[in-house]
Amino acid sequence: MPRIVILPANRAAEVPAGELLLAAGEAAGVELEAGCFNCSCGTCVVEVVSGMSNLDAPTAEELEVLDQWNKDPDRYRLACCVRLRHGEVVVRQSH
Numbered sequence: 066m067p068r069i070v071i072l073p074a075n076r077a078a079e080v081p082a083g084e085l086l087l088a089a090g091e092a093a094g095v096e097l098e099a100g101c102f103n104c105s106c107g108t109c110v111v112e113v114v115s116g117m118s119n120l121d122a123p124t125a126e127e128l129e130v131l132d133q134w135n136k137d138p139d140r141y142r143l144a145c146c147v148r149l150r151h152g153e154v155v156v157r158q159s160h
């Protein structure tokens with residue numbers, strides 16, 4: 066099962082493969098900030114500290130929103146858009 070670690074709280078949880086990052090945060094006991102829940106506002110941006118390759122690749126829609134916020138998609142992802150596939154992913158809350 067994939068594992069999520071949320072910094073700076075350092076809370077962790079194991080979640081089913083395919084779980085949304087936003088829901089994985091909730092499973093770890095951390096409410097990640099979100100607005101649209103629809104991959105369009107950018108409120109839910111988080112920094113991926115490690116495990117980027119354990120996440121789905123970004124969609125064109127996600128890349129567009131990250132670009133609007135000047136966030137490098139190699140370091141930042143939108144928690145409402147991306148799903149965990151395997152292994153450990155460590156993210157840092159931006160808000």
Ligand code: FES
Pocket residue numbers: 098099100101102103104105106107108109110130143144145146
């Ligand atoms: S909550 Fe709006 S992009 Fe994620």
